[in-house]
Amino acid sequence: MAVYCEVSFPLPVVQSFLYKVPAELKDRIKIGSRVVAPLGSRRLAGYVLEIKFLEKDPQYKVKEIIKIIDSRPPIPEGFVRFAQELAFNSLSSPGLFLEMAEVDGQEEKELIKVALTEKGQVETEQKNFKGKKKEILNLLKDKSLTPNFLKRKLKIKNINSLLNSLRDSGVIEISQKTIRRKASLARPLPQSKQLTLPGITGFRSEPVRQILGKLDQGKSGQFLLFGSFNDRLEVVQSLLENLRFFPSYILLVVPEILQIQKWEPIIEAWKKEIVVMHSQLPERLRREAWQQVISGQRKIILGPRSVLLLPVQPVSLILLDEEQDDLYYQTEGPSFDAREAARIRAEEGGLVIFSSSYPEVSHYWHNRERQTLINLGGEKKVYSTVFFTGEIDQLLEGEVKSEIDNRLISGDRVFFFVQRKGYSSYLYCPGCGFIPRCQNCQIALTFKKEEGLRCRYCGYNTEVPEACPVCGKKLKTGKIRGSQYLEERLSQLFAGQIIARLEEGLDGQQEKKLLSKINAGKIQLIIGTEYALSRLKMGMFSLAVIINPELSLNVPDFRAAHQTYVSMSKVADLLANEEKSKLMVITAMPDHPAIREGARMEYQKFFESEIEYRKLLNYPPFSLLIEINLRSNSIRTSGRLSRLLLEKIAEKFPQVEIIGPKLSRSVWRKSQKEIKFYLRLKNQEMVRELRAFFNNFRIGHPGARISMIIWE
Incomplete structure (x- = not known):
C-alpha cells in the first residue's frame, strides 16, 4: 500500500497538493511535519496536512517528497486542523497560517554583509565616486553593514544594482554567512477529561461561576462580557485565580499592541505566570518568551491577534477584549478575522469570551437571545x-x-x-440636519461634483436636489x-x-x-x-x-x-x-x-433604538451581510473576474441578494483598486456552501484574490 500526503505551501493559493512519500520517509512523516517538495520548477518547504494510504496509484503522475526538515518538530495535529478550518473560512492557504505559527522563525538565516576592500578604502579617501555610490562608501568606512540597513538609511530602492556595480569595480566585497539555530514547538500539556473546579472566589463570583460551569462540562462555547473596563478586569482577575492550576493555556487578546498597556494591573499581578508576546518585541525577548511558554512555566499569554496562531495546546480560555474593534480583521497576508479564529480554536473544548463596554449591536443581540450575555451593569457616571x-x-x-x-x-x-x-464630501442641511441617503441602502450618499450623489454600497446615482426636501433650505457641502x-x-x-x-x-x-x-x-x-x-x-x-x-x-x-x-x-x-x-x-x-x-454612555438605550432601525431595514442581525473584495494584477482582469463570479453566484444561489458591484480603493493600499460587492442572506445555513464556492473559484482562477467579511 503506497503512502501519500497532502501538502500546503505558504503561498497565496488555497489548494493543497498530493505527493508520494518515499519508502525511507514512511516511518518518519507525520501530520504537521515540515517537508521539502517540488512545485513546478522550484523546491519549496510546506506542511503535511493529511497522510493517505492508497491501494492503487493515481492515474496521473505524482511527484515525491524530497525530504523532511528534521530541525523542526511537527506542528500539533489539532493545530493543523485549526489552520485548515481557518483557511477554509478565510479563503486562504493553510500553509500561510502554519508558517505564522512558527514563532522561532527560520532555523537557517542568511546574513549578508557589505564591507570596503583595500581598494575601496583608497577610492573613498580620494573621493573618486559621486552620488549614491559615494554615500554608500562613506557609510562603510569604519564597519561592515547589511544591504537592508543601507537601503533604509540612504532610502535607495535599487540598492542591489548599486552594490553589484561597486563589487564589480572591486571597491566592496559582499560576504554571506548561514546562521543555524534549533527550533522548538510547544508540547501539549497533560489535561484530564473533566476539570475539577475549586471553590469560586473573588468579588465577581456569579459571572465567574457561570463561565467556569460551562468549562467544567468540557463543552466549547462563548460568552459576551459586557460592562466597564474595570469591572471586566475584575472578572478576568477572578477567572485567572480559579484557573491557576488548570493544565491548559489562556489567551488574552487585544486589538492592537498599544492596548496592552491597559492590562498593566493583570501583568503586574501575574508577572510570574503571564507572558506578553507581539511582533515588536526584539527577537531575543520573543524567543525567551516562547521558551517560557513551551516549557509550561507561563500559561497565560497576552498579545494582539497573532497570539491566536501560537501552536499551544490545550487552550481552555480565550478572551478577546474590545470585541467590536475592526482591527481584529487582518486584511493583508493572509486575511482573517480574529473573532472567527477564536471561535474555531475554542471548538476543541475551550471557551471564548468576547469582552466590551460597547459591543457590536448584532453580537449583543445574538448573545442576549442565546442567554450567553453576562451583563456586569454600568458604572454610575457623575460627569x-x-x-x-x-x-x-x-x-x-x-x-x-x-x-x-x-x-x-x-x-x-x-x-x-x-x-x-x-471621508468624501457629502451634502447636509444646516437648518434641520437632513442628509440625502440611498433609497436602497439608507447609507449617506457621497457627493462629487462630476457625478452628483452616489451610493458607495450599491452604486445608486441621483442628481443633487436644489433644496432640502424637509425644510426647504439650501443644502451645504459637509466638510x-x-x-x-x-x-x-x-x-x-x-x-x-x-x-x-x-x-x-x-x-x-x-x-x-x-x-x-x-x-x-x-x-x-x-x-x-x-x-x-x-x-x-x-x-x-x-x-x-x-x-x-x-x-x-x-x-x-x-x-x-x-x-x-x-x-x-x-x-x-x-x-x-x-x-x-x-x-x-x-x-x-x-x-x-x-x-x-x-x-x-447609555448603551442599553442606544441598543434598543439601533436594533429597531436595523430590523426595519433588514440589516444584521436580522439578515447576514457578506462583503466580498476581489482584486488581481490589473483592474481589467478584476472586472472580468467579478463579472464571471457574479454570474456564477446568481446561477448557483438565486435566493441570495446581490448588492453592487462597485469599484473602490483598497483599505490598506490606496493606490490599488478592487471590486467590492455585498451578498445578503436570510440566515447562516448557506454560509459554508458559499465559502466552498469561493474557494473553488479561487482554485479555478489563481489570479483572483478574494477576501470576505461576514456580519451576522
Missing part, C-alpha cells in the same frame, strides 16, 4: 453633559471658551475630539473642521498655551515624547482624532469637547451609528468620573441616539 447646536467658531468665543479658561486656571487638561481624516484648523483657532484664543495634536502621522519617538508631556501635565490643551483615543489614559481630563460627531454617521456603512456611539463613549471614558468633569458636544444632531446616548 455632566452639555449639547450645543451652532458654529464652532462662535461657540469657541462664547460659553465653550469661558469653560476652557476655568479649566486652564485650575491646572486641568482639556481634550478636543475631531475627525480630521474625513470636516480638522485638527489643524482647530489648533489655529485655539492658538488665537489662548495665546501662550502649548497645544498638542495627537493624530496619525507621528513617528514613534514624537508620539512617545508628546504623551510623556501630556501625562506629566506640561500640556493642557490636547487635540486628538480617533487615533488618540487608545493612546490617552482613562480619567485624565476634566473637560472634553466633541466637535461635529455627526460626521461619522455619514460613513457609507450600516454600522456607522454604532461606530459613532463607540467614539463618543471612548471620549467620555477619558473624563475623570467626578462632578466637576464635563462633556461638551457641538453637533447639528443632538437628538440622534448614537450621539445623545454615546455622550451619556
Whole structure:
C-alpha cells in the first residue's frame, strides 16, 4: 500500500497538493511535519496536512517528497486542523497560517554583509565616486553593514544594482554567512477529561461561576462580557485565580499592541505566570518568551491577534477584549478575522469570551437571545453633559471658551475630539440636519461634483436636489473642521498655551515624547482624532469637547451609528468620573441616539433604538451581510473576474441578494483598486456552501484574490 500526503505551501493559493512519500520517509512523516517538495520548477518547504494510504496509484503522475526538515518538530495535529478550518473560512492557504505559527522563525538565516576592500578604502579617501555610490562608501568606512540597513538609511530602492556595480569595480566585497539555530514547538500539556473546579472566589463570583460551569462540562462555547473596563478586569482577575492550576493555556487578546498597556494591573499581578508576546518585541525577548511558554512555566499569554496562531495546546480560555474593534480583521497576508479564529480554536473544548463596554449591536443581540450575555451593569457616571447646536467658531468665543479658561486656571487638561481624516464630501442641511441617503441602502450618499450623489454600497446615482426636501433650505457641502484648523483657532484664543495634536502621522519617538508631556501635565490643551483615543489614559481630563460627531454617521456603512456611539463613549471614558468633569458636544444632531446616548454612555438605550432601525431595514442581525473584495494584477482582469463570479453566484444561489458591484480603493493600499460587492442572506445555513464556492473559484482562477467579511 503506497503512502501519500497532502501538502500546503505558504503561498497565496488555497489548494493543497498530493505527493508520494518515499519508502525511507514512511516511518518518519507525520501530520504537521515540515517537508521539502517540488512545485513546478522550484523546491519549496510546506506542511503535511493529511497522510493517505492508497491501494492503487493515481492515474496521473505524482511527484515525491524530497525530504523532511528534521530541525523542526511537527506542528500539533489539532493545530493543523485549526489552520485548515481557518483557511477554509478565510479563503486562504493553510500553509500561510502554519508558517505564522512558527514563532522561532527560520532555523537557517542568511546574513549578508557589505564591507570596503583595500581598494575601496583608497577610492573613498580620494573621493573618486559621486552620488549614491559615494554615500554608500562613506557609510562603510569604519564597519561592515547589511544591504537592508543601507537601503533604509540612504532610502535607495535599487540598492542591489548599486552594490553589484561597486563589487564589480572591486571597491566592496559582499560576504554571506548561514546562521543555524534549533527550533522548538510547544508540547501539549497533560489535561484530564473533566476539570475539577475549586471553590469560586473573588468579588465577581456569579459571572465567574457561570463561565467556569460551562468549562467544567468540557463543552466549547462563548460568552459576551459586557460592562466597564474595570469591572471586566475584575472578572478576568477572578477567572485567572480559579484557573491557576488548570493544565491548559489562556489567551488574552487585544486589538492592537498599544492596548496592552491597559492590562498593566493583570501583568503586574501575574508577572510570574503571564507572558506578553507581539511582533515588536526584539527577537531575543520573543524567543525567551516562547521558551517560557513551551516549557509550561507561563500559561497565560497576552498579545494582539497573532497570539491566536501560537501552536499551544490545550487552550481552555480565550478572551478577546474590545470585541467590536475592526482591527481584529487582518486584511493583508493572509486575511482573517480574529473573532472567527477564536471561535474555531475554542471548538476543541475551550471557551471564548468576547469582552466590551460597547459591543457590536448584532453580537449583543445574538448573545442576549442565546442567554450567553453576562451583563456586569454600568458604572454610575457623575460627569455632566452639555449639547450645543451652532458654529464652532462662535461657540469657541462664547460659553465653550469661558469653560476652557476655568479649566486652564485650575491646572486641568482639556481634550478636543475631531475627525480630521474625513471621508468624501457629502451634502447636509444646516437648518434641520437632513442628509440625502440611498433609497436602497439608507447609507449617506457621497457627493462629487462630476457625478452628483452616489451610493458607495450599491452604486445608486441621483442628481443633487436644489433644496432640502424637509425644510426647504439650501443644502451645504459637509466638510470636516480638522485638527489643524482647530489648533489655529485655539492658538488665537489662548495665546501662550502649548497645544498638542495627537493624530496619525507621528513617528514613534514624537508620539512617545508628546504623551510623556501630556501625562506629566506640561500640556493642557490636547487635540486628538480617533487615533488618540487608545493612546490617552482613562480619567485624565476634566473637560472634553466633541466637535461635529455627526460626521461619522455619514460613513457609507450600516454600522456607522454604532461606530459613532463607540467614539463618543471612548471620549467620555477619558473624563475623570467626578462632578466637576464635563462633556461638551457641538453637533447639528443632538437628538440622534448614537450621539445623545454615546455622550451619556447609555448603551442599553442606544441598543434598543439601533436594533429597531436595523430590523426595519433588514440589516444584521436580522439578515447576514457578506462583503466580498476581489482584486488581481490589473483592474481589467478584476472586472472580468467579478463579472464571471457574479454570474456564477446568481446561477448557483438565486435566493441570495446581490448588492453592487462597485469599484473602490483598497483599505490598506490606496493606490490599488478592487471590486467590492455585498451578498445578503436570510440566515447562516448557506454560509459554508458559499465559502466552498469561493474557494473553488479561487482554485479555478489563481489570479483572483478574494477576501470576505461576514456580519451576522
